[in-house]
Amino acid sequence: MKPFDYRSPADAATAVRIVGGDPGAVFLGGGTNLVDHLKLGVVEPGLVVGVAGLLPAEVEELGGGALRIGAGVNNSELAADPRVREWFPVLSQALLSGASGQLRNMASVGGNPLQRTRCVYFQDVTTPCNKRKPGSGCSVVGGWTRHHAILGASEHCIAVHPSDMAVALAALEARARVLGPDGERTIPFVDLHRLPGDAPDRDTVLEHGELITAIDLPAQPIARRSAYRKVRDRASYAFALVSVAAALDVADGVIVDARVAFGGVAHAPWRAYRAEEALRGAPASDRSYRAAADAELADARPAEGLDGGNAFKIPLLRRTLAATLRDLVGEDAR
Amino acid sequence: MTFPSEPDAVGRDLPRRDGAAKVLGTATYAYETPLANAAYLHAVQATIARGRVTELDTTAAEALDGVVAVLTPSSAERLASTEDRELAVLQDEEVAFRGQVVALVVADSSEVARHAAALVRVSYAQVAHDAELRADREDLYAPETVNPGLPTDTAEGDVDAAMAAAEVTVEETYTTAMYHNNPMEPHATTALWDPAGDGFLTLWDSTQGVHATRAAMASVFGLDEARVRVVCPYVGGGFGSKGQPHVNVVLAALAARAVPGRPVRLALTRQQMFSLAGYRTPTIQRCRLGADRDGTLTALAIDVVEQTSRIKEFAEQTGVPARMMYASPNRRTTHRLAALDVPVPSWMRAPGECPGMFGPEVAMDELAECLGIDPIELRIRNEPRVEPGSGKPFSTRNLVGCLREGAVRFGWSERDPRPGARRRGDWLVGTGVATSTYPVARMPKSTATIRREGDRYVAEIGAADLGTGTWTTLPQIAADALGVPVDSVDVRIGDTDYPMASVAGGSSGMTTWGSAVVEAARAFRTKYGTAPLDGDEASGTVGPPDDRYAMHAFGAQFAEAHVHRDTGEVRVPRLLGVFATGRIINPRTARSQFIGGMTMGLSMALHEKSVLDPRTGHVVNHDFAEYHITANADVDEIEAHWLPEHDPHANAMGSKGIGEIGIVGTAAAVSNAVWHACGVRVRDLPITLDKVLHALEAQSER
C-alpha cells in the first residue's frame, strides 16, 4: 500500500474544497471498499479525506411519504428504518441481501452506490484493465466472465456494478443530492451511473470532488408492493449473479403500473423501462412476465469465457423476473 | 499395564483445554509471538507464469525509509539443498509459475515492507506457458507412485471384457475442481537467527508438524537439527496445507539470517495463499461400472487425470478408494498427470479419498437408478468379504452398519426413488446417499515422555493441535494409560524441544502419538510403579502397525437437497453422517471434526472452485469475496453420529483417525440428492445453478 495523508475536516463544505482542489484526493466513507482498494493498489491516492462523520446521519421525512436519507446513514440503520420497511420494502430487502452484518454496519449510504466493480481483473493490479488503467486493455473476455455484464457493455469493459441498494434506488425514482466545488445539484439516480462506452474508468457522472450528501426518495404508493430478489452462488454473503427490484400496481388481475430494475447484469443498475412498458396493461401472468423480460433482454449479449461464460444469466434473469413478479402479485391478486 | 478396556477419561465429552485461551485471545499464534524489535517481510511475486527474470530493480524499494533489506536471487544466500524446488527460493532467475517469489523485502513495519515490495521493478523474458488441464493432452504421464507412495495403477481381471458382457453399465466422466485449503490463519512464520557461536535458528511457525518443519529447514539451510528449533502451540487450521513447510518458512528464515539477532515476521496475504501454500489438484475421473441385473458388480474402473507442477510432483491418489470400497472381480485404477506451469499442489484434507469418492459414488447412484435398486441396497450387495486387492481381512468394517443406521435416522425408507417428484413451495426436494472411507494410518516414528512433576503427570511430545483437539485428547489417553484422573495430567506439545512426533497428517495423529503416549505410560509404570517420585520420567515409542489386517474407517452420508424451480439455486437444508471409526476419544472434539469435514464437503459440493485462468496461469478468484466457502446460511441441520466400534488392531485405544473422513462422500451425496430433486445429474463440481437451469427451462417449456 502506498502511504497517503489523512484528513477529517469539520464539515462537508471543507471536505469538498479539499478534495476538489487536489486531483490525488478521495473521500472515505465507511471504507469497506476503498480500504481494500488501497491495500490492493487498485487506487493510490495521496490524500484520503474522511467524510463518514460529517454527513447527515438521519432519515428525514419530507412529507407525504417522501424521505431524505442522509449519506452518513449506515446500511444497517437504513434497512431497519420502519418507514423504509413499510413504504419502500424493496430498498430494505436490497440492503439486507448485501454483504454481511458487519459490513452493513460500516457501509454508508453515500459509499454504497459508489463502490466499484468486483471484476477480479479490475481488482488484480497484475492484469490489464481499462477501468483501472485506461487503455491497458480488458482481461476478462475469454477469462472468468461468470459475474460479468450481458447488457450495455462495450468492447472496453464488461464489468458489472455490484451494489444491491443501487438497484432498488434505480427502481424508486430516487435522486442523489450532491455537493461539489461548484455548489449543489441533484442527479436522478438512474442517471448517476454510466455505461462503460470508451471511458470505463468513469463509473458515474460525478465530477472530481463531488460528494453525495443525501438520497431523496419521492413518495410512491406503488413501492409499497415491492420486492428485491437476489440470485447468487451461496445463500448469503455473495454478490448477485442477477437481481430484480420490482414494484407493482395490480388491479383486477391487470398490471396498472410497474417499476423494474436489474442488478448483476450491467455496468450500472439497469432500469428496465422496456419491461415496464410491456407490463403496463398486461394481465398479471407468467406469460406477461416472460414477455416483459424478453423485451428488455432483446439486446442482451452474453460474454464467452471459462466454464461456459455467462450466457446462463439470460434465462436466469427471465425466470427471476417472472418469479419476483409472481410473488409480488401473490395469490390474492391473481 | 495396558490400555484399559473400560477407559475412564477416553470417551468423555471434555471441553477443549485451549478453548478459553482462544476465546480470550491469549493463545499466541506464530505471527504474534511476543518478541521485541521485530522486522516484517513481504514477498515480491512473479507476474508471468513461465520465463526468466532479466532485471530486478530494487533501487526505489531500498531507498524507502524503514526498509531493512531486500533479497533477490543475486543477493540471497545459497541454500545447502535445492532438491525440493518448491523451497529453493531466490536461488535462480527462473520463473516456473505465476505468483512465484522473485524477491523479498524486510522492513520495520509490515506496511513499509508491502509498499517497498510493490516498488521492486521486475523485468522478464517471458516464455509461452501451459496451465490448462485437459484429459486429451498428449503429454500425460504415469507418476512412479501416487501419494503417499502407493501404486499408480492397479488391474485385476479384464475390465473391458466384463464391461462388454455386463447386463448394465455406467460409463461417465466426473470432475472435481481445484481447491485451496484456506485455513483461517494464513501461513505465518516468525524467524530468529541468533548468530552467537555457530548460530541458532528459531522458527515460530504455523505448522502441522514441528519436527517435519525442522528436518526440512535443517536440510535446506545445511544446519544440524540441534541448531534449529520449531515452536507451534496453536494452529488456526491447516487442512493439510501446513503438513509440509511451504516457501514462507524458507523466506522467513532467509530474511532472519540476513538480519541476525532480529526476529522477522511473515504472514502470507490471502491472495498469496492461492499461489504459495499448496492446493488440491482438479481431477478428471472416467468411471466405469458394470453389473448384473441383481446389482452385483462385475467391473469397476476409474481412470484419473490430474495436474502437478513442473517443478515438483504431487500425485493425488484419487483412484485409491475405488481399490477397496466394493467387491468386483474385474477392476482397474489408473492415474495420469499433466505437469503444468502452475503452483505446486499438495495435501488437502483427505487427499485421494475426498475427490476419489465423488465420481465413483455418483456412478453408484447412477447404476442404482439404471437397475431400479435402492442405492443403499446396491452398496450392501457389493460388500467385499476381505479387502479387494490385498485379500487381507478388515480389522473392522462397519460400512453396512453406517448405511443402515443412517437410513433409519434420516428416514430413508419413506423415500420415493423417482427423481423430480416432490415439491415444497417453490423448491424441488430430493435426497441422496453416498459412502465415506479413510484409511487408518500410523506413522513409523513418534516418541512421548511422561514425567512426574510434583503431584501431576506431564506428557511431552512434539505433536500438533490444528484445532483438532490434541491438547484435550492426549491427556485423556495418558490418564487412562497411567490409570489416573485426567485432571492430574498435563501435556506439552508443539515444540521440537519435546520428543520427536510425526506430522498431523493422514488422520494419523491419535493412532501415532496416542500409541507413543501409551507406551511411555507403560514404561513409566513398569519403572516406577504407582508411587513415583517427583522428576521420575520414562519414554515410549510408537510400534509398527499390525499389517495382517486391512484397516479403514467407514461412513455413510445422507443429504437433502432443494432446487429452486425458477432460479435453480441449490440449498442443502439437511446433512446426516454416520461413521464407524473405532473408539471415539472425545465426542465433543470428534463431532467437531465430523461436522467440520461434512461442512467442507458441502462447500466442495456447492461452492468452492479456484478459477485458474489458463491465459494468465493464476487463480483469479483469489480472495474470500470471490472464492466461495460455505457460510453459516448455507448450513442448516447437520448431524454426525457414530457406531460403537472398537478396533483392537488399529491401536491400543481401539480408535481410528477421524480428521478427514467427514469430507469424504459429502459432495457425491449432495449431487445424488440434487438429481433426485430435479432430475439433473451434475457430474462436474461445484453444483451451481447454471448446471441445472437448462433442465428447468426444458421442464417449463413443456
Ligand SMILES: Cc1cc2nc3c(=O)[nH]c(=O)nc-3n(C[C@H](O)[C@H](O)[C@H](O)COP(=O)(O)OP(=O)(O)OC[C@H]3O[C@@H](n4cnc5c(N)ncnc54)[C@H](O)[C@@H]3O)c2cc1C
Ligand atoms: C466481502 C464483501 C462482500 C460484499 N457484498 C456486497 C453485496 O452482496 N452487495 C452489495 O451491494 N455490496 C456488497 N459489498 C460492498 C459494500 O456494500 C460496500 O463496500 C459499501 O456499501 C461501500 O460503502 P462505504 O461507505 O464503506 O464506502 P467506501 O469504501 O468508504 O467508499 C467507496 C467509494 O465511494 C466513495 N465515497 C464514499 N462516500 C462518498 C460520498 N458520500 N460521496 C462521494 N463519494 C463517496 C469513496 O471515495 C470510494 O471511492 C461487499 C463488500 C465486501 C467487502
